Amino acid sequence: MRTRIAERLGCDVPIFAFSHCRDVVVAVTKAGGFGVLGAATFGPEQLEAELRWIDDHIEGRPYGVDVIIPTKYDAKAEAETGRTDLHDLIPPEHKAFMKRILDEAGVPELPEDERERVHREIMEGRGAMTPEGARKLVRTALAHPQVKLVVSALGAPPPDIVAELKQRDVMLGALCGKPAHAVRQKEAGVELIIAQGTEAGGHTGDISTLVLVPQVIDAVNNEIPVLAAGGIARGSQVAAALALGAEGVWCGTIWLGTQESELNTFEKEAIFRARTEDAVRRRARTGKPVRMLKSKLSEAWEEPGAPSYLLPPLQGILYNEAHARVVRAQRGDLFSFPAGQVVGAMAGETTVKDVMYQMQLEYLEAMERLVALQPKE
Amino acid sequence: MRTRIAERLGCDVPIFAFSHCRDVVVAVTKAGGFGVLGAATFGPEQLEAELRWIDDHIEGRPYGVDVIIPTKYDAKAEAETGRTDLHDLIPPEHKAFMKRILDEAGVPELPEDERERVHREIMEGRGAMTPEGARKLVRTALAHPQVKLVVSALGAPPPDIVAELKQRDVMLGALCGKPAHAVRQKEAGVELIIAQGTEAGGHTGDISTLVLVPQVIDAVNNEIPVLAAGGIARGSQVAAALALGAEGVWCGTIWLGTQESELNTFEKEAIFRARTEDAVRRRARTGKPVRMLKSKLSEAWEEPGAPSYLLPPLQGILYNEAHARVVRAQRGDLFSFPAGQVVGAMAGETTVKDVMYQMQLEYLEAMERLVALQPKE
Numbered sequence: 001m002r003t004r005i006a007e008r009l010g011c012d013v014p015i016f017a018f019s020h021c022r023d024v025v026v027a028v029t030k031a032g033g034f035g036v037l038g039a040a041t042f043g044p045e046q047l048e049a050e051l052r053w054i055d056d057h058i059e060g061r062p063y064g065v066d067v068i069i070p071t072k073y074d075a076k077a078e079a080e081t082g083r084t085d086l087h088d089l090i091p092p093e094h095k096a097f098m099k100r101i102l103d104e105a106g107v108p109e110l111p112e113d114e115r116e117r118v119h120r121e122i123m124e125g126r127g128a129m130t131p132e133g134a135r136k137l138v139r140t141a142l143a144h145p146q147v148k149l150v151v152s153a154l155g156a157p158p159p160d161i162v163a164e165l166k167q168r169d170v171m172l173g174a175l176c177g178k179p180a181h182a183v184r185q186k187e188a189g190v191e192l193i194i195a196q197g198t199e200a201g202g203h204t205g206d207i208s209t210l211v212l213v214p215q216v217i218d219a220v221n222n223e224i225p226v227l228a229a230g231g232i233a234r235g236s237q238v239a240a241a242l243a244l245g246a247e248g249v250w251c252g253t254i255w256l257g258t259q260e261s262e263l264n265t266f267e268k269e270a271i272f273r274a275r276t277e278d279a280v281r282r283r284a285r286t287g288k289p290v291r292m293l294k295s296k297l298s299e300a301w302e303e304p305g306a307p308s309y310l311l312p313p314l315q316g317i318l319y320n321e322a323h324a325r326v327v328r329a330q331r332g333d334l335f336s337f338p339a340g341q342v343v344g345a346m347a348g349e350t351t352v353k354d355v356m357y358q359m360q361l362e363y364l365e366a367m368e369r370l371v372a373l374q375p376k377e
Numbered sequence: 378m379r380t381r382i383a384e385r386l387g388c389d390v391p392i393f394a395f396s397h398c399r400d401v402v403v404a405v406t407k408a409g410g411f412g413v414l415g416a417a418t419f420g421p422e423q424l425e426a427e428l429r430w431i432d433d434h435i436e437g438r439p440y441g442v443d444v445i446i447p448t449k450y451d452a453k454a455e456a457e458t459g460r461t462d463l464h465d466l467i468p469p470e471h472k473a474f475m476k477r478i479l480d481e482a483g484v485p486e487l488p489e490d491e492r493e494r495v496h497r498e499i500m501e502g503r504g505a506m507t508p509e510g511a512r513k514l515v516r517t518a519l520a521h522p523q524v525k526l527v528v529s530a531l532g533a534p535p536p537d538i539v540a541e542l543k544q545r546d547v548m549l550g551a552l553c554g555k556p557a558h559a560v561r562q563k564e565a566g567v568e569l570i571i572a573q574g575t576e577a578g579g580h581t582g583d584i585s586t587l588v589l590v591p592q593v594i595d596a597v598n599n600e601i602p603v604l605a606a607g608g609i610a611r612g613s614q615v616a617a618a619l620a621l622g623a624e625g626v627w628c629g630t631i632w633l634g635t636q637e638s639e640l641n642t643f644e645k646e647a648i649f650r651a652r653t654e655d656a657v658r659r660r661a662r663t664g665k666p667v668r669m670l671k672s673k674l675s676e677a678w679e680e681p682g683a684p685s686y687l688l689p690p691l692q693g694i695l696y697n698e699a700h701a702r703v704v705r706a707q708r709g710d711l712f713s714f715p716a717g718q719v720v721g722a723m724a725g726e727t728t729v730k731d732v733m734y735q736m737q738l739e740y741l742e743a744m745e746r747l748v749a750l751q752p753k754e
Contacts, residue, residue, distance in 0.1 A: 001750045178654065179721075198575075199585040207653050208576040208585040210608035210617060211718040215653065218722075231587035236621045240587060242750065243616035243743045276584050276592065277555065341588040344556075345595075366620045367751060373378045373619065374744060 001238070001363060003247040005192065005225040009034055009148055009171065010062045014248025015238070015359060016194075016227060017255055017352075018066060021262035022050050024255045026057045027352035036064035036151060036250075043124030044136045051144045064149030064173070065141040069134040069157045086123065090314050094307050098322050101300045107329045118324040122317055130313075135161060142168055149173055149192070154203065155181060156188035175229065177205025177212070179219035186220045193226045194250045200230030201253045201291050201340035204281060213244040233342035235362025239370070253340040258352045266330045267337060268349060276344025282336070287315035290338055297326065298336040378615070378740060380624040382569065382602040386411055386525055386548065387439045391625025392615070392736060393571075393604060394632055394729075395443060398639035399427050401632045403434045404729035413441035413528060413627075420501030421513045428521045441526030441550070442518040446511040446534045463500065467691050471684050475699050478677045484706045495701040499694055507690075512538060519545055526550055526569070531580070532558060533565035552606070554582025554589070556596035563597045570603045571627045577607030578630045578668050578717035581658060590621040610719035612739025616747070630717040636728045643707045644714065645726060653721025659713070664692035667715055674703065675713040 006014040012032030019025055025035030037054065039047050047065075054063060110118060138161050141147045150165055151173040165172045166189065173192035174185045182193045195216040197209025207215075209230040217226050228241035229250035241249045256263055256271050263271065274293050281289040284301040287309045292298065300306060309315050326334045383391040389409030396402055402412030414431065416424050424442075431440060487495060515538050518524045527542055528550035542549045543566065550569035551562045559570045572593040574586025584592075586607040594603050605618035606627035618626045633640055633648050640648065651670050658666040661678040664686045669675065677683060686692050703711040 003750060197585060197587070199588050205654075206657075207718055208574060208608050209587050210574070210585065210614055211576050211653060211721075214611060214613050215722055231585050234591060236591050237587055239620035239747070240617035242747055243620045244613045245743070245746070276588060277582075280583070341584055344584075344588075345592055366622070367747065369622070370616070370619055370744065370747065371751075373380060 001242060001360075003225075003242070005227070005247040006034075008225075013356075013360065014227070015356065016064070016248060016250040018250060018252040019255045019261070021255070021260065022054050022057075023260040023262075024258065024352060025063055026054055027258075027260045028255070028356065029058055029061045029063050031353050031356040033356060034062070034064060034149070036066050036149065038066045038153075039137050039141070040066070040068035040153065042137070044133075044140045046124065047137055047140050048143075051141065051147070055144055055146055058146060060146065062146055062148035064151060065137070065147055066151040066153055067134045067137045067141075068153045069131060069155070069161075086313060086317055087119065090310065090318050091307075094310060094314075094318055097300075097307050098318055101297060102322055102325055102334070105296065105331070105334060107325050107331055107334065110325055110328060114324075114328070115321075118321060122320045131158065138164070142170065151175065151192075151194065152190075156185040156190055159188070162189040173227075175203075176216065177207060179212070179215040182216045182219045182226075186224055191224055193220060193224060194229050195226050195246070196250070197228075197230030198281070199291070199341040201279065201338045201343075203286070203288055204230065204291050205289075209241070210244070213241065213246050217245045231341060233340075233345060233359075235359045235364070236366045237342075238359055238363045239366035243370075253342050254346065254355055255352065256337075256339065257346045257348070258350050258355060260352050263337075264327075266332070267327065267335070270332050270335045270337065271339060271343060272347055272349075273332070274339065274343045274346075276341045279339050279341050279343050283309045283315070285316065285319045285336065285338070287312050291340055292336045292338045293343070295326075295332075295334050295336040297322065297334040378619060378737075380602075380619070382604070382624040383411075385602075390733075390737065391604070392733065393441070393625060393627040395606075395627060395629040396632045396638075398632070398637065399431050399434075400637040400639075401635065401729060402440055403431055404635075404637045405632070405733065406435055406438045406440050408730050408733040410733060411439070411441060411526070413443050413526065415443045415530075416514050416518070417443070417445035417530065419514070421510075421517045423501065424514055424517045425520075428518065428524070432521055432523055435523060437523065439523055439525035441528060442514070442524055443528040443530055444511045444514045444518075445530045446508055446532070446538075463690065463694055464496065467687065467695050468684070471687060471691075471695055474677075474684050475695055478674060479699055479702055479711070482673065482708070482711060484702050484708055484711065487702055487705060491701075491705070492698075495698060499697045508535065515541070519547065528552065528569075528571065529567075533562040533567055536565070539566040550604075553593065554584060556589070556592040559593045559596045559603075563601055568601055570597060570601060571606050572603050572623070573627070574605075574607030575658070576668070576718040578656065578715045578720075580663070580665055581607065581668050582666075586618070587621070590618065590623050594622045608718060610717075610722060610736075612736045612741070613743045614719075615736055615740045616743035620747075630719050631723065631732055632729065633714075633716065634723045634725070634727055635732060636726060640714075641704075643709070644704065644712070647709050647712045647714065648716060648720060649724055649726075650709070651716065651720045651723075653718045656716050656718050656720050660686045660692070662693065662696045662713065662715070664689050668717055669713045669715045670720070672709075672711050672713040674699065674711040 011034040015033035017028035020038040028035040174190040175194045225247040227250045228246035233254040282298045284298045388411040392410035394405035397415040405412040551567040552571045602624040604627045605623035610631040659675045661675045
């Protein structure tokens, strides 16, 4: 399944792995795929450290970086970023609501030192999620010559970033959930579209991958490559994506269950326990719809009388602090983590190598099945 | 793409067409596919007339009938069916709400004679939607020897129906939206599972076709054939479905735009105008989630203060009377018709023959593309 995009980027198979975990990025890339580090929650210093580690382990192979350049953003939060503690911009009503959910469920507060550490990490990451913060991340990535792809998770980036990537011959990708987005992204200079269906984990739209991919390919006149994202975790789904005309697949959820993943045992067990129908789209995590495991925490925000959602980054700051409390208390009933609908088919820990092998094996089986249906010459 | 199910049922290609329109059923079957008449809105007498017409035109080929055997049903409505006018069981608040939407939008009332005709047709159809009504429909279908497949749209039918079909050697199919449904259906004697993704028109669940199909195949241990439904209207999507392991595809929305379709020009134009994101899941039409074109009518029922939805068949009776008013007034802004997400790619009138030809042509192109990616021997 060596497609044009695999040739262009220099990987063996067009299996793109989105992960916040450097170990996954390295392991996928070394297994012949293309790892993409989700950098949105890092500050520039941490990203620099992660990329240096990847450079040291990836044996000269190419990889990618994914940044979030938000289009909808709380303007006051942006203006104040770096000057004030963004946490202070969260309305007291929202803080009280989140606190009440956790207090009533008997989830202990974080110890002071851990609270401060979590708070600092979130602030570094969220500060990077402003347009200016994203620029810094892109520049950090560009200093690493093995970074051959930069992906913008929320639409086309501003022209200065596009120009800088072009100059350095780094490919620019963007995620899209509607054909109209793809048209705008192509016009803005995006060279690789990741058509992400509603079944994906994380920020998603309404349109399913099966419907979206052919529409996006048509929308860009098949002039730039399109990857399929959402609902892809096994070989038959890879074959389906290529049948739709995608040049490769973009997978995220499946890596969460690997040994290499950043999740701890409690978090992995919640993932393995989850059914497909538990991965729902909710706004509690960032203020925009994110497909994630539903829990008492996510559902409380859907109840009548709950406060309205905040804009990014404030909802995310509020949510992530609560999430840290939930994870520390190992409370599965309140654990909401971004995951796609493929989560229902993940039953136990694997390795990146296993996943890559099984995917390609099942892909070949699917191809055999398809070829057997062809009329004999 | 002649799969086992195509061989078993005696069609050339495993493209199953669900339609309420006998002309579509005949045209698809004559073009090598397998037409399935959606009989849920017919009374037994009308179904008998439709099937007789199909028998007269289908040139001895096999076809199918789809019935709705409801699992959730307003018990009072069922007890009263045939004895009282079901319309009288609809609470006055609900009637007043629906009337107010249309009155305020300036939609004229139906003339008295047309109101009576619509009312009579709905009652005949809805009466058939009780468990007992569905039995009558199945018996009507079984009197037609070219009916080789009976499909139950809402889960496994009761054991007496299963036994009767088996005795007559008519295949029994059922639609499912979750792997667990498929397991129960197989245990109940269902021989063909139609795994229907959330992107489908009509009653749907949450899980996308790309995720659902492999899960359902695994759930039934690949022991009975599975068709993919939802998001399939073109050849690349057919190829994707077969790549997933489906033995064929089940399409509904695409036929609405054909010359043969039962829709009038006003209705077809609304279909061609609709974008993918206009096909949303709402409960206004039957009381259960149905993917349909959104309109002021469907959205009014989602507003705070709207009455709660009625159980089948009462919500459907209320909705269908309003719908007849909307269609007569040709009010596109209030027109909500069941349609899947593929609706966004339908831009103008076609014929059944065209659709069948294009689907197979694009399927072959997709196969060529896939085969070209295979390593050379």
